[in-house]
Amino acid sequence: MTEKQIYQIGLTMINGVGDILARHLLQTLGEAEAVFAEKQQLLERIPGIGSVLAAExxxxEVLQRAEKEAVFIEKNHISCYFLADANYPARLRECPDAPVLFYFKGNTNLDATRIISIVGTRNATEYGRELTESLLKDLSQIIPDLLIVSGLAYGIDICAHRSALRNQLPTVGVLAHGLDRIYPSSHRSTAVEMLERGGLLTDFPSGTEPDRPNFLRRNRIVAGMSDCTIVVESAEKGGSLVTADIAFSYGRDVYSFPGRVGDSHSKGCNNLIRQNKAGLITSAADLISALCWDVQEPITPVQTELFFSDQEPLAEQNPILRIMxxxxxxxxxxxxxxxxMPVYQLTTLLFELEINGKIKTLPGNIYKLP
Structure with missing residues (x-):
């Protein structure tokens, strides 16, 4: 760890100086060391600083904390990425509020050719989990080096990480706390596995608790790291919608899987599509086509037969009707x-049958013949 890096870490530990103001200081004074070397009276004259922040x-204690953090990251073989460094991820650097510095432990290329972020509700349904698994399974077959980014949270996030690992895709988890802990602790084994094929990333120093505001702050990295953000499943309000909004503000593509009208677990996704903030996708093929990615082999998804002849006897028309x-x-x-059959496939078939008047839906995902 060099003295220069200690000043860079110190820049992120000044109370009241966030990423945007830190970037302004760098633009004004040139480098992190110059910020600490500048006289207090001159710092006060910099727009946005003033006497209080100049004193901070x-x-x-600022550089003392930075030195302590430098010892921690060196001991634990953690990489430190500074905004002005050549190896800082290009996609993230483009974001106006990108972290001036972040920490990464793992084994992957953060500037991979293709990167997607997958987010969604913490209260994922079987439908949402199966959509995530199916998407990543298909993508892995056509883009084996695709990097998957998510937030290591409950629900869709952890499903995305685990599905990526099962399909030999690298995956990065963006944390809302320091690298001295894993939250939730039940995801520790997955996090450890990710270090071998992917990694863990955070802009919070060690000792930072996973407080609620931190999760909202880390969402900008999830959105900024990738070519697009995919919302698999979301209620009317939720952190994944915040991530989608941030990605949209960055000018990045946002995509979403549609859900049934009235389904509380898909209201957020349906609203994103209705507001033209997200493109509608139903498969890996849709995503690749929407992003105009040049791939060697087209994906040919297997479609379950939706239609049937009204002239055939009921028992021979459709297996769903035959059972019901x-x-x-x-x-x-x-x-x-x-x-x-997976629930996500069945949902599509049931919807088709309902439209054709062949079945009726009742509250609680109960179905019956008319």
């Missing part, structure tokens, strides 16, 4: 088990 910059003919009503999970 001159506090000796024997039951008065069935929950979607029961149908999925009986048909040996």
């Amino acid at each position: 910059i001159k506090r000796p 003919q024997k039951e008065k009503e069935m929950h979607i999970n029961q149908l999925a088990l009986a048909l040996d």
Whole structure:
């Protein structure tokens, strides 16, 4: 760890100086060391600084904390990325509020040719999990070096990381705390596995607790790291929508899987599409086409037959109707088990049947014949 890097870390530890103001200081004074070397009276004259922040910059505790952090990252083999460094990720550098400095532990290229962020609700349904797994399985077959970014949170985030690992895709988790802990602790084994194929990234120093505001702050990195942000499943309000809005403000592509009208777990996704903030996708093929990625082999998704002839006897028309003919009503999970079919595929078929008046839907994902 060089003295220059200690000044760079120190720049991020000044109370009241965030990324935008730190960037302004760098533009004014040239480098981090010059910020600390400048006289207090001259610092006060810099627009946005004033006497209070100038006094904070001159506090000796700032560089003492930076030295302590330098010992921690060196001991734990953590890489430090500074905004002015050549190896700072190009996509993230373009963002106006990009972190002046962040920490990374892992083994992957943060400037990979293709990077996507996948986010969604913490209360993921089976539908959302299966969409995530299907998407990454198909993408891995056509883009084996695709980097997957998410937030290591419950629900869609951890599903994205685990699906990426299962399909041999590198994956990076952006944390809302320091690298001296993993939150939630139940995701520790996945996080450790990610260090071998991907990694963990944060702009928070060690000792930082996973407080609520930190999760909102880390969302800008999730959005800024990638070519596009995909919202798999989201309620009407939620952190994944914040990430989507940030990506949209950066001019990055946003995509979303649609859900059933009235489904509380998909209201956020449907709203993004309705507001023209997100493009609608249903498969890996849709995503690749929307991003105009030049890939060697086109993806040919297998489509389940949706239509059937009204002239055929009911028992021969459709396997869903054949099963429901024997039951008065069935929950979607029961149908999925009986048909040996993923819920996300079944949802599409049920929707088609409902439109055609072949079945009726009841509250609680219960279906029955008219």
